[in-house]
Amino acid sequence: MTDVKDPVYKTDALIAEDIDKYLETHQHKTMLRFITCGSVDDGKSTLIGRLLYDSKMIFEDQLAALEADSKRVGTQGQEIDFALLVDGLAAEREQGITIDVAYRFFTTEKRKFIVADTPGHEQYTRNMVTGASTADLAVILVDARKGVLVQTRRHSYLAHLVGIKNIVLAVNKMDLVDYDRSTFLDIVADYREFAEQIGITDFTAIPISGFKGDNVTDRSDKTAWYEGPTLMEHLENVEVSADDDLAKPFRMAVQWVNRPNLDFRGFSGLISGGSVKPGDAVRIVPSGKTSTVKSIVTFDGELDEAQAGQSVTITLEDEVDCSRGSVIAAADSPPQTADQFEATVVWMNDEAMLPGRSYWLKLATQTVSASLQAPKYAVDVNTMDHLAAKTLDLNAIGVTELVTDKPLTFMPYREEAGSLNKTLGGFILIDKITNQTVAAGMLNFALRRSQNVHWQALDITRESRAGLKNQEPKVLWFTGLSGSGKSTIANLVEKRLHRMNRHSFLLDGDNVRHGLNKDLGFTDADRIENIRRVGEVARLMTDAGLIVVTAFISPFRAEREMVRNMCAEGEFVEVFIDTPLSVAEDRDVKGLYKKAREGSLKNFTGIDSPYEAPENPELRIDTTTMTAEEAADKIVEYVLGW
Structure with a gap:
C-alpha cells in the first residue's frame, strides 16, 4: 500500500496548497525591467539566451529546436547558439543580427524580469530608444576585443537621456582575450572617462562570457581576480531607484469619457502620479475648471483610494468640460500649459528633419500639430560637443525649439531634483503623410514668450x-x-x-x-x-x-x-x-x-x-x-x- 505521506504522492488538498504557496511567492516578487544594448555583435542576444537557459525558462521542446537550429546555422561543435532564443525574425537569423526589440520574461527565486534585447546596428537605434523608454536598468555590452565604440557611447547617452539610473558595463567575450585582467580594467577606465562626461556617476562593471557562461549566473574560476557579483546576482539584488510616483501630486491623463448611459459620466485613464480619494479637490487642465472627486470606479467595484499605476474611472461632483487629452490633477498643483518649448529630440527617420514642417506630436493622450525650428545644436556622442546643425539626420540627437498649434498640458521631463515626468514630459513625432514615427523627444521647459503672448478677444467676428x-x-x-x-x-x-x-x-x-x-x-x-x-x-x-x-x-x-x-x-x-x-x-x-x-x-x-x-x-x-x-x-x- 502506498504511503500517503510519501512526498511523491500528494492529495488534491496538498497539491492545491503547493500551488497557493507558489502563487503567493511569485505574486510578491519585485519586477525589474532592463535592456541589453551596445554595438553590433557585442553578444546581447547570446547573453539573454544564456540568462533564459540558466534560469531554466526553456521548455524541453524549445531546447530540442534550439539545438537543431544551432547545428543548422553552423555553431561549432555541439555548443548551443543562445542568440537564436531571442532573434526570432527570419531576417535576424539569416543575417546573425538583431533588428527588432525582443522582449522576454523570466523569473528566479528572488525576482521577476522583463528584458528587452535591443539592436546594435546604428540604423536600428530608434528600436533601442523604444526599449529604453520603460527600462529600470541598462546592461551596456562591450566586446573585450574591441573596447568602447561609437554605438556604445550612443546607447549609453540615450539610456542616460531617458532617465535610466542603473547602468551595468558588461565586458563580454572575455574568453576571447584569455580573461585578461588588464584588458578589462582598460575598458572600464575608458568607459568611466566617457560616462562622467554625460553625467553617469556610477556604474557596475562585470567581466563576462555570454557564450561560455562566465560570471553570468555562476562565478567563474577563470576570473579569480574579479571580486564583484555575477550579472544575475546584481540583477537580483540591485535596488531600483525609480522615481516615487506616489510622492508626486495627483495627475491622470484622460484616455476616454465613459458614458454608458445618461446617468453615468466618468473619465477613464492611468494615474501617472500621486493618489486620489473621493472628496479630493481636482482641477481640469487646460480648461482650469475645478471640481471634487465623487467616486473612483473599477471593473471590480468602487475604491476608497487609487494611486499611481492604477487604471480607473473617476466621476466628479460637477458637470465640467473634460475630454480625451485633458488632465485631471490635484487642484493646488496642476501641470503646466504652453505652446512653445525647448526639447531634446532623437531623430529616428531615414529622411532628415525638415525645420518648419508640421508633424503630429503625441504626449500622453494628447495629439497636437507641432513644427520644429532648426536645431540650436546637435550632440556629438563621442565628445559630447555641441555642434552647429541645420537639421537632424537619422539617429542624430539635438536640442531644438518646437511650436504647437494649441496649448499642451505638460511637465518638464526632468525636474530640478532629478525626478522624471515620463508621461507628461516625453513625446513622439509622427509624419502626417506616412504615419511613421520620426522622432522621440523630451520637453525641457516652456519658452517664456509662450507665457507672455495671449489671444486678444475681438468683438467683430x-x-x-x-x-x-x-x-x-x-x-x-x-x-x-x-x-x-x-x-x-x-x-x-x-x-x-x-x-x-x-x-x-x-x-x-x-x-x-x-x-x-x-x-x-x-x-x-x-x-x-x-x-x-x-x-x-x-x-x-x-x-x-x-x-x-x-x-x-x-x-x-x-x-x-x-x-x-x-x-x-x-x-x-x-x-x-x-x-x-x-x-x-x-x-x-x-x-x-x-x-x-x-x-x-x-x-x-x-x-x-x-x-x-x-x-x-x-x-x-x-x-x-x-x-x-x-x-x-x-x-x-x-x-x-x-
Whole structure:
C-alpha cells in the first residue's frame, strides 16, 4: 500500500496548497525591467539566451529546436547558439543580427524580469530608444576585443537621456582575450572617462562570457581576480531607484469619457502620479475648471483610494468640460500649459528633419500639430560637443525649439531634483503623410514668450466680416509644376470674381518672394517656411472675409496639409494644375528649366527637387485638355457653388 505521506504522492488538498504557496511567492516578487544594448555583435542576444537557459525558462521542446537550429546555422561543435532564443525574425537569423526589440520574461527565486534585447546596428537605434523608454536598468555590452565604440557611447547617452539610473558595463567575450585582467580594467577606465562626461556617476562593471557562461549566473574560476557579483546576482539584488510616483501630486491623463448611459459620466485613464480619494479637490487642465472627486470606479467595484499605476474611472461632483487629452490633477498643483518649448529630440527617420514642417506630436493622450525650428545644436556622442546643425539626420540627437498649434498640458521631463515626468514630459513625432514615427523627444521647459503672448478677444467676428461682403471666405490653393499655368489661371479666376463683385486677393509665389519671403531660398526647409508664412497670411485674409487665390508650386503634401489645417472646415480648396513635366519644360516661359538642366539653378522642382502631386484635390485641372479660360470658368463655378 502506498504511503500517503510519501512526498511523491500528494492529495488534491496538498497539491492545491503547493500551488497557493507558489502563487503567493511569485505574486510578491519585485519586477525589474532592463535592456541589453551596445554595438553590433557585442553578444546581447547570446547573453539573454544564456540568462533564459540558466534560469531554466526553456521548455524541453524549445531546447530540442534550439539545438537543431544551432547545428543548422553552423555553431561549432555541439555548443548551443543562445542568440537564436531571442532573434526570432527570419531576417535576424539569416543575417546573425538583431533588428527588432525582443522582449522576454523570466523569473528566479528572488525576482521577476522583463528584458528587452535591443539592436546594435546604428540604423536600428530608434528600436533601442523604444526599449529604453520603460527600462529600470541598462546592461551596456562591450566586446573585450574591441573596447568602447561609437554605438556604445550612443546607447549609453540615450539610456542616460531617458532617465535610466542603473547602468551595468558588461565586458563580454572575455574568453576571447584569455580573461585578461588588464584588458578589462582598460575598458572600464575608458568607459568611466566617457560616462562622467554625460553625467553617469556610477556604474557596475562585470567581466563576462555570454557564450561560455562566465560570471553570468555562476562565478567563474577563470576570473579569480574579479571580486564583484555575477550579472544575475546584481540583477537580483540591485535596488531600483525609480522615481516615487506616489510622492508626486495627483495627475491622470484622460484616455476616454465613459458614458454608458445618461446617468453615468466618468473619465477613464492611468494615474501617472500621486493618489486620489473621493472628496479630493481636482482641477481640469487646460480648461482650469475645478471640481471634487465623487467616486473612483473599477471593473471590480468602487475604491476608497487609487494611486499611481492604477487604471480607473473617476466621476466628479460637477458637470465640467473634460475630454480625451485633458488632465485631471490635484487642484493646488496642476501641470503646466504652453505652446512653445525647448526639447531634446532623437531623430529616428531615414529622411532628415525638415525645420518648419508640421508633424503630429503625441504626449500622453494628447495629439497636437507641432513644427520644429532648426536645431540650436546637435550632440556629438563621442565628445559630447555641441555642434552647429541645420537639421537632424537619422539617429542624430539635438536640442531644438518646437511650436504647437494649441496649448499642451505638460511637465518638464526632468525636474530640478532629478525626478522624471515620463508621461507628461516625453513625446513622439509622427509624419502626417506616412504615419511613421520620426522622432522621440523630451520637453525641457516652456519658452517664456509662450507665457507672455495671449489671444486678444475681438468683438467683430470673421463671420460678421464675411457677412458684410455677402460671400463665403475661401482659400483657392493652386499647386503644380513651374510652367503649369498656375499664375495665368489664378489671374483669370480673380478677374472673373472681381467682375462679379466678389472681394478677393491674389497671392502669387514670385510676388511674395519680393517682399514677405525675400529672405528665403529654395532649399526644402526654406520652401516649407515659405508656405507656412503664406498659409498664415491666407488664414488672416479669410478672417477678413476674403476669397484668397494663391499660386505656389508648394511641392510637398505635408505643407499643403498644414495650410488646410490652418483654415476653417471647408474653406481650403486644393486646385491641382496638372501639367506633365515634359509639357511644362517645353513651355519654359522663364527659362528656368534650361538653367536647371545646365546645373546653374539648384533645387528646382521636377529636376533635382521632388514634386509630390496631390492625391485627393478638390479640383484637378488638366491643362492638356482645356484652355486657361475654360479652367478659370470651372474653378469659379466650383467656388460659387453653381
